[in-house]
Amino acid sequence: MTVDDEQTSWMALRQLLVERYDELRGRLTRRLGSSDAAHETLHELYLRMDRPDAVGALQNPTNYLLTSAVNLARDRWRTENRRAQRVDMDALEGLLDESPGPDSVAGGRLAFEALRSALDELTPRQRAIIIAVRFEGLTQPEIAARLHISSRLVRIELQRALAHCMARLGDVF
Template sequence: MIETNRARLCSQLVQSYDELVKQLTRRLGSSDFAHEALHEAFLRLDRVNDATPVRSPKDYIFCTAINIAKDHKKAGLRRLSAASVDVLLDLCDESPDPSRVAEARSEIEAFKRAMAQLPPRRREVLQRIAIEGRTAQEVATSLQVTTRTVETDLKHALTHCADSLSRKPVARLGGPRPRA
């Protein structure tokens, strides 16, 4: 009766198991890694066909285990280490927590109420300068008033909103700084 490659390889693995583990341990530097590679080599023996007979079953098993170990090491290089995963998990989530979101929404609503209490021109000045980012000169031209009137309206609007929000008024909102 002709023995198949798979049968010869399994028989050789059983006979030479301890010796193969020792050789693999020396080569791979880890007994656990040697056992793991040899176990996976055993699982791969099912894939061996009988088209070409295996001349040296022991060498074939050893080479298969070495190739498996190399593949595992390459795959390990592509994976993140446990320390790298911990670092990624510890990254700060910069999005605000729900309490801060609720607080910010509450302040926005309070600011809207404070703006609604302003006279129409002051509300328009505050909207255009503080929110839209226009200059006092642009706002003065569009409202057909002087720049001084716009600056005064802005000052009164900011003071009113700061008082409504229990905040300290902003002394100056942009523009060129006075020379020292």
């Protein structure tokens, strides 16, 4: 693709993405800290570029692709983070009781013991993730870096851990 093009088509950008995929994935992996996230982001970017109109004049189409991919990954991370926080709050909402009486105290103790038992049944990684999120207040990327796994795997393991805990608490009540 030449820089002299007055109008850069989306199809030409898609072709450039295919031609420079390995280079873009490497650069994006360094930016995102995950090869899987880079692959998913470039795939989504490729699909979004299936448009009939023109992009316009681009000085550096490769940098345009990389910047677009980083922005897309950032938007996806924000959306997933909001969704995970919403799921976390919904999951914990059932445990809150604003006016504890004797029955509530006994129920709270049962719930606490059920939660402790459910946490003991989690895999060590799931337990580390749920503790890091709920008690240490770490973000999913921070946990991913700590455990040397992808943010996506952190999200999946967190969802599994929460689902397990909710199922165990549901068995008690």
